[in-house]
Amino acid sequence: xxxxxxxxxxxxxxxxxxxxxxxxxxxxxxxxxxxxxxxxxxxxxxxxxxxxxxxxxxxxxxxxxxxxxxxxxxxxxxxxxxxxxxxxxxxxxxxxxxxxxxxxxxxxxxxxxxxxxxxxxxxxxxxxxxxxxxxxxxxxxxxxxxxxxxxxxxxxxxxxxxxxxxxxxxxxxxxxxxxxxxxxxxxxxxxxxxxxxxxxxxxxxxxxxxxxxxxxxxxxxxxxxxxxxxxxxxxxxxxxxxxxxxxxxxxxxxxxxxxxxxxxxxxxxxxxxxxxxxxxxxxxxxxx
Amino acid sequence: xxxxxxxxxxxxxxxxxxxxxxxxxxxxxxxxxxxxxxxxxxxxxxxxxxxxxxxxxxxxxxxxxxxxxxxxxxxxxxxxxxxxxxxxxxxxxxxxxxxxxxxxxxxxxxxxxxxxxxxxxxxxxxxxxxxxxxxxxxxxxxxxxxxxxxxxxxxxxxxxxxxxxxxxxxxxxxxxxxxxxxxxxxxxxxxxxxxxxxxxxxxxxxxxxxxxxxxxxxxxxxxxxxxxxxxxxxxxxxxxxxxxxxxxxxxxxxxxxxxxxxxx
Amino acid sequence: xxxxxxxxxxxxxxxxxxxxxxxxxxxxxxxxxxxxxxxxxxxxxxxxxxxxxxxxxxxxxxxxxxxxxxxxxxxxxxxxxxxxxxxxxxxxxxxxxxxxxxxxxxxxxxxxxxxxxxxxxxxxxxxxxxxxxxxxxxxxxxxxxxxxxxxxxxxxxxxxxxxxxxxxxxxxxxxxxxxxxxxxxxxxxxxxxxxxxxxxxxxxxxxxxxxxxxxxxxxxxxxxxxxxxxxxxxxxxxxxxxxxxxxxxxxxxxxxxxxxxxxxxxxxxxxxxxxxxxxxxxxxxxxxxxxxxxxxxxxxxxxxxxxxxxxxxxxxxxxxxxxxxxxxxxxxxxxxxxxxxxxxxxxxxxxxxxxxxxxxxxxxxxxxxxxxxxxxxxxxxxxxxxxxxxxxxxxxxxxxx
Numbered sequence: 038x039x040x041x042x043x044x045x046x047x048x049x050x051x052x053x054x055x056x057x058x059x060x061x062x063x064x065x066x067x068x069x070x071x072x073x074x075x076x077x078x079x080x081x082x083x084x085x086x087x088x089x090x091x092x093x094x095x096x097x098x099x100x101x102x103x104x105x106x107x108x109x110x111x112x113x114x115x116x117x118x119x120x121x122x123x124x125x126x127x128x129x130x131x132x133x134x135x136x137x138x139x140x141x142x143x144x145x146x147x148x149x150x151x152x153x154x155x156x157x158x159x160x161x162x163x164x165x166x167x168x169x170x171x172x173x174x175x176x177x178x179x180x181x182x183x184x185x186x187x188x189x190x191x192x193x194x195x196x197x198x199x200x201x202x203x204x205x206x207x208x209x210x211x212x213x214x215x216x217x218x219x220x221x222x223x224x225x226x227x228x229x230x231x232x233x234x235x236x237x238x239x240x241x242x243x244x245x246x247x248x249x250x251x252x253x254x255x256x257x258x259x260x261x262x263x264x265x266x267x268x269x270x271x272x273x274x275x276x277x278x279x280x281x282x283x284x285x286x287x288x289x290x291x292x293x294x295x296x297x298x299x300x301x302x303x304x305x306x307x308x309x310x311x312x313x314x315x316x317x318x319x320x321x322x323x324x325x
Numbered sequence: 326x327x328x329x330x331x332x333x334x335x336x337x338x339x340x341x342x343x344x345x346x347x348x349x350x351x352x353x354x355x356x357x358x359x360x361x362x363x364x365x366x367x368x369x370x371x372x373x374x375x376x377x378x379x380x381x382x383x384x385x386x387x388x389x390x391x392x393x394x395x396x397x398x399x400x401x402x403x404x405x406x407x408x409x410x411x412x413x414x415x416x417x418x419x420x421x422x423x424x425x426x427x428x429x430x431x432x433x434x435x436x437x438x439x440x441x442x443x444x445x446x447x448x449x450x451x452x453x454x455x456x457x458x459x460x461x462x463x464x465x466x467x468x469x470x471x472x473x474x475x476x477x478x479x480x481x482x483x484x485x486x487x488x489x490x491x492x493x494x495x496x497x498x499x500x501x502x503x504x505x506x507x508x509x510x511x512x513x514x515x516x517x518x519x520x521x522x523x524x525x526x527x528x529x530x531x532x533x534x535x536x537x538x539x540x541x542x543x544x545x546x547x548x549x550x551x552x553x554x555x556x557x558x559x560x561x562x563x564x565x566x567x568x569x570x571x572x573x574x575x576x577x578x579x580x581x582x583x584x585x586x587x588x589x
Numbered sequence: 590x591x592x593x594x595x596x597x598x599x600x601x602x603x604x605x606x607x608x609x610x611x612x613x614x615x616x617x618x619x620x621x622x623x624x625x626x627x628x629x630x631x632x633x634x635x636x637x638x639x640x641x642x643x644x645x646x647x648x649x650x651x652x653x654x655x656x657x658x659x660x661x662x663x664x665x666x667x668x669x670x671x672x673x674x675x676x677x678x679x680x681x682x683x684x685x686x687x688x689x690x691x692x693x694x695x696x697x698x699x700x701x702x703x704x705x706x707x708x709x710x711x712x713x714x715x716x717x718x719x720x721x722x723x724x725x726x727x728x729x730x731x732x733x734x735x736x737x738x739x740x741x742x743x744x745x746x747x748x749x750x751x752x753x754x755x756x757x758x759x760x761x762x763x764x765x766x767x768x769x770x771x772x773x774x775x776x777x778x779x780x781x782x783x784x785x786x787x788x789x790x791x792x793x794x795x796x797x798x799x800x801x802x803x804x805x806x807x808x809x810x811x812x813x814x815x816x817x818x819x820x821x822x823x824x825x826x827x828x829x830x831x832x833x834x835x836x837x838x839x840x841x842x843x844x845x846x847x848x849x850x851x852x853x854x855x856x857x858x859x860x861x862x863x864x865x866x867x868x869x870x871x872x873x874x875x876x877x878x879x880x881x882x883x884x885x886x887x888x889x890x891x892x893x894x895x896x897x898x899x900x901x902x903x904x905x906x907x908x909x910x911x912x913x914x915x916x917x918x919x920x921x922x923x924x925x926x927x928x929x930x931x932x933x934x935x936x937x938x939x940x941x942x943x944x945x946x947x948x949x950x951x952x953x954x955x956x957x958x959x960x961x962x963x964x965x966x967x968x969x970x971x972x973x974x975x976x977x978x979x980x981x982x983x984x985x986x987x988x989x990x
Contacts, residue, residue: 056414063411067429071467078444088978090712110990135339150580159347161572164528165548166565170350178852179366239332268437278837281989284439291443292689293981302440309435364850455694539645539695540677553843
């Protein structure tokens with residue numbers, strides 16, 4: 038017990054030692070296991086494959102990057118993926134912000150846990166089942182959407198980019214609502230009262246007061262929707278028809294051409310790193 | 326804040342639309358679990374409860390649920406320990422590299438899951454030789470740590486260090502302070518983080534596809550294999566419907582817990 | 590390398606050393622992969638003992654039915670009961686998926702088509718099979734024995750399962766008149782525009798080549814897997830022409846079935862088992878081998894080089910080509926069986942005739958899946974053919990364009 042005591046005392050005195058002890062295990066996990074495996078993956082992007090057996094051969098080549106950057110198809114799929122991710126984020130925000138505001142400020146305090154529980158519950162329904170439910174809804178002849186709008190003269194839009202955007206919006210909506218709700222909760226009532234006392238209409242109060250204050254929370258939510266959309270391939274397979282996104286490219290190639298898949302996988306990683314870097318200033322990372 | 330009538334109407338409309346949007350597909354899932362026709366055409370032609378009884382006796386489902394539960398519990402346990410350790414360090418102290426480490430703790434969920442998946446798959450198949458339940462757990466724990474970290478760090482920040490300092494001024498050492506003062510205060514954040522981490526792990530498919538070995542079916546993998554099969558798809562809907570119903574209570578309770586703690 | 594200078598030198602060098610160490614350890618870490626495949630050890634000497642074990646079987650859908658698709662269709666459970674070996678079946682959708690899963694490890698037995706088998710053999714993932722330990726092998730049709738896709742350097746790597754063509758499937762009533770040519774999936778004026786499906790694998794480029802063999806003979810294609818640059822470009826152009834007609838590309842056969850049931854797909858390349866299941870679900874479809882011929886497959890049951898249940902693996906191989914089992918499997922899937930004695934045991938007495946199991950003419954325009962290589966598979970030496978890795982690249986680019 039004497040040694041335990043000495044350890045305790047030296048930890049008490051030495052801040053750095055305390056920090057190091059706390060961080061040792063988590064950092065080991067994240068740096069060695071996670072960053073390490075990412076590094077091992079991206080290293081393969083400069084290697085080749087044996088053209089017959091598809092196994093990785095450790096010879097240096099830049100061909101993978103040349104292929105990714107010179108082939109117009111990969112530029113197109115990157116733009117398409119970005120477009121989908123941005124659309125999903127915007128639509129989620131448009132729906133989530135009013136909902137979060139209502140739940141945080143208009144709903145009675147006793148009903149707030151119920152409302153939040155109702156928003157979170159879909160996270161417990163399997164991702165795959167939710168996407169499949171949308172697939173049945175989008176069926177061209179026998180789907181729910183078709184049944185709904187046929188009397189109005191329309192027909193199901195079928196599988197494709199539109200269906201993917203709707204599906205992804207559906208899946209990530211709770212991830213957008215939760216951080217924004219937390220941000221709305223922290224809005225000081227005094228500011229809102231002052232604003233309407235000064236004569237501002239609801240719209241003005243929203244754009245001038247509420248939006249700027251909850252902006253970090255909105256950005257925090259957007260990290261989820263953006264990154265989850267950038268990498269998704271399963272929803273695309275189920276709802277996309279012949280539409281493809283970056284995740285599909287990586288998935289198609291990782292077994293037969295890992296170096297190439299690694300090179301393609303760098304694209305969404307770089308995009309996300311740039312995005313994360315640019316939003317650090319907004320303090321969004323504290324709002325997750 | 327006083328809201329004009331148009332503003333109120335607008336908010337109520339969006340709430341209504343939002344909840345309808347969220348719950349129509351889920352209702353469809355529940356309806357389809359009673360659908361006689363296996364192709365899920367709409368409107369359904371007939372109803373039956375046979376799928377529910379088939380699901381109850383299906384061995385594949387039970388095996389998958391058990392494995393998913395084991396993986397989720399283990400990953401959550403690892404995440405609770407590692408996540409709160411890291412949260413304590415980041416939220417309480419400032420040191421060189423803190424921002425970089427903060428960023429590090431966002432990466433597992435900020436980077437696309439497929440990248441994590443193939444990276445882990447590459448490492449596991451080359452170094453460990455094969456994929457087992459441990460490889461699944463490792464994959465899940467990696468992003469679960471982030472979830473717990475976020476919750477606990479947010480709580481630490483909200484608490485401030487005054488209570489802990491007071492406790493130590495009164496003579497308690499750090500360990501006792503943690504046990505009697507800090508831990509009760511962060512407990513509900515741990516519960517919330519743990520629940521969310523369990524939910525994410527239980528439903529995880531993207532990373533799991535790459536880290537699960539032959540025959541190692543977690544529930545999402547079992548669902549993926551049976552999603553489109555004519556005889557099994559309704560059972561999948563039964564499982565999903567059951568999950569939704571089973572999870573409503575714990576979620577509500579955990580929300581009440583966090584609400585009470587933060588109401589001050 | 591910049592010249593070292595006083596003062597800042599030590600720091601810079603320390604940083605460099607650190608960076609070098611990080612880089613080196615990453616390379617070492619990545620380099621410490623599992624030992625490169627040991628040269629294919631000789632085949633199991635035998636005899637096959639009664640050791641219980643578990644085998645993980647990788648199979649095409651319909652090949653190793655264990656009752657989970659249809660409780661009445663099961664030739665796995667009887668095997669488990671008779672031998673005490675446990676069998677876990679995993680199905681896959683494309684040969685590429687099969688290669689990836691086998692290379693990832695964990696599977697003991699696989700039913701591989703010709704476009705996967707050689708890649709796995711050369712990759713060291715399979716072991717030679719001692720055919721003396723498989724009594725049922727002697728009854729296999731002679732023209733399926735010792736074929737280039739299952740025999741390398743005189744060593745056999747497995748037992749044949751059966752063979753078939755990739756058929757043109759169409760929804761009866763939705764596609765009129767009943768098609769007899771692949772033109773309905775390739776030509777821009779197809780009546781099924783927007784409801785066509787195609788196979789989601791690079792090997793489908795060969796199907797484009799098969800169509801070109803009939804419609805553009807001036808290209809001179811004799812083997813759809815031996816394409817020089819000009820021929821390959823023509824095939825890719827044909828695929829680009831087809832894309833607007835396609836509703837979805839399929840690799841998961843159950844998803845395909847659901848899509849036909851929902852009406853989003855009415856015609857396209859398919860397997861007989863898919864048509865059989867659909868007809869069983871009252872979705873009447875027809876399936877034909879069109880006049881231009883078709884790609885096809887001749888599948889072999891093979892054993893992993895890393896299996897730990899070698900006795901169960903051999904017992905499985907012997908069981909699956911046993912006449913009654915081969916008959917069940919061939920009938921359920923809808924293909925020509927490999928065992929000549931199976932023909933007498935099929936429920937439908939005309940099965941072997943229907944699937945041309947004992948003929949040779951039918952197979953003259955069925956081009957079994959095989960892996961394209963740079964050395965042209967049709968024997969041409971004046972040109973270089975496109976190897977499969979390039980097929981995959983072109984297919985990926987095409988699918989994402």
